[in-house]
Amino acid sequence: MSEMSLERTAAPADHHDVPTPAQISNAKLATWLYLASEVIIFGTLIAVYLVFRTNYPEVVQHVQDELGILLVSFNTFMLLASSWAMVMGLREAQKDNPQGLVRWIGLTALLGTAFVALQGVEYTELAHAGISIDTEYGMRFYAPTAFHGVHVIVGVLWALRIIARGRQGIYNARNYLAVEIFGLYWHFVDVVWIFLFTIIYLI
Amino acid sequence: MADEEKKPLTDKATGDEVRPTPEYTEGESERLPEPESDIEEAVDKALEASEKAADTPVVKAWDDTVKAVQAAVETLEPEHDEGITDFRRPMLEGAAAAQAHQMHAGAAHDHNDLHAAFLSDTTTVLGRTVTVPGGIYTVVFGFLAVATLVEVLIGSLPSGILLIPLLLAIAVVKAGLVVAYYMHLRVDPRLFLYVLIVPLAMALLATLYLIAVPPTGY
Numbered sequence: 025m026s027e028m029s030l031e032r033t034a035a036p037a038d039h040h041d042v043p044t045p046a047q048i049s050n051a052k053l054a055t056w057l058y059l060a061s062e063v064i065i066f067g068t069l070i071a072v073y074l075v076f077r078t079n080y081p082e083v084v085q086h087v088q089d090e091l092g093i094l095l096v097s098f099n100t101f102m103l104l105a106s107s108w109a110m111v112m113g114l115r116e117a118q119k120d121n122p123q124g125l126v127r128w129i130g131l132t133a134l135l136g137t138a139f140v141a142l143q144g145v146e147y148t149e150l151a152h153a154g155i156s157i158d159t160e161y162g163m164r165f166y167a168p169t170a171f172h173g174v175h176v177i178v179g180v181l182w183a184l185r186i187i188a189r190g191r192q193g194i195y196n197a198r199n200y201l202a203v204e205i206f207g208l209y210w211h212f213v214d215v216v217w218i219f220l221f222t223i224i225y226l227i
Numbered sequence: 228m229a230d231e232e233k234k235p236l237t238d239k240a241t242g243d244e245v246r247p248t249p250e251y252t253e254g255e256s257e258r259l260p261e262p263e264s265d266i267e268e269a270v271d272k273a274l275e276a277s278e279k280a281a282d283t284p285v286v287k288a289w290d291d292t293v294k295a296v297q298a299a300v301e302t303l304e305p306e307h308d309e310g311i312t313d314f315r316r317p318m319l320e321g322a323a324a325a326q327a328h329q330m331h332a333g334a335a336h337d338h339n340d341l342h343a344a345f346l347s348d349t350t351t352v353l354g355r356t357v358t359v360p361g362g363i364y365t366v367v368f369g370f371l372a373v374a375t376l377v378e379v380l381i382g383s384l385p386s387g388i389l390l391i392p393l394l395l396a397i398a399v400v401k402a403g404l405v406v407a408y409y410m411h412l413r414v415d416p417r418l419f420l421y422v423l424i425v426p427l428a429m430a431l432l433a434t435l436y437l438i439a440v441p442p443t444g445y
Contacts, residue, residue, distance in 0.1 A: 067430025226382035
């Protein structure tokens with residue numbers, strides 16, 4: 025702790041972007057509090073789904089047959105890989121390699137985009153199978169998955185901003201807080217999907 | 228006293244004679260205005276009584292006890308670091324605790340080193356030393372990928388009552404790995420963990436309640 029403080033305070037004065045330990049703790053705590061509010065929103069969506077799943081299991085089973093598991097499993101794998109790419113990018117920033125950061129976060133954005141695209145393919149298939157948002161099951165399925173999809177889209181846009189700033193050489197071994205904060209958001213969206221995948225597609 | 232009153236008072240600095248304030252009559256401050264109502268009279272009497280009571284041994288003993296307790300509490304409280312607000316203290320203490328834990332394990336010695344463990348390509352997995360590009364991050368990704376494959380295989384089995392808890396348990400382990408390693412909760416302040424766990428517990432409780440309640444009346 026003390027060594028970290030010394031390193032931070034000893035940073036050159038012209039690096040106005042280098043955060044202090046207090047700023048790091050505050051920014052991370054603020055992010056966690058924001059994620060706590062997301063827990064409640066996604067908790068509500070998942071609860072509504074589970075209540076329906078418990079009371080009308082026969083309707084849910086039918087939909088799972090329509091979906092098939094292969095497409096969504098591949099999509100899940102891509103989102104997990106995007107989280108891995110995210111931490112690898114952060115790691116490069118911490119190793120003072122801004123180009124490595126840009127490459128890995130670029131992969132994160134690419135995998136996130138592919139995830140949303142495949143979700144679009146899946147939605148199209150479901151629409152053909154007659155599962156629309158105005159059906160009893162449809163609204164309970166689309167609300168959590170689409171809300172999650174919006175989070176992925178926001179995450180991709182956020183990643184593009186990190187890439188743009190990374191290309192300017194802003195992030196390095198002393199200044200990677202913004203990358204870490206984005207990482208917290210991205211991994212949270214990944215964790216939400218881990219539960220959505222299990223609860224909606226597997227159970 | 229009597230002699231002093233006869234001499235004119237002089238200012239020590241200038242030596243000038245000090246005259247009394249014209250409107251002030253001797254002993255004015257000692258005289259209390261006559262009580263105008265029964266209430267004021269009662270208040271005066273109560274104040275007098277409390278002044279007398281303050282000198283009794285019982286009240287003095289009470290005062291001494293309170294002072295002793297205050298002194299004891301002050302010795303218990305840790306010293307406040309200058310310039311650190313109470314708001315930041317739990318985080319610093321959390322970091323210090325994580326640090327102490329790691330030092331005990333013979334690993335990193337400061338918070339920087341705790342994060343530095345994520346930068347090494349070599350990591351210990353289930354007692355074995357593994358070296359892969361990306362270190363612990365890649366190892367965790369491997370676990371996540373395998374766990375997902377296992378989940379899909381279990382999910383395709385004919386449904387059984389044990390499958391749901393098993394699938395949920397795998398999901399919880401996967402989420403735990405992401406939170407602990409990718410979101411760094413393993414080394415970051417404990418406070419962040421509490422901020423996550425409390426709303427999670429609330430949401431879980433609410434969900435269980437909603438599932439337990441019949442969809443339409445009894």
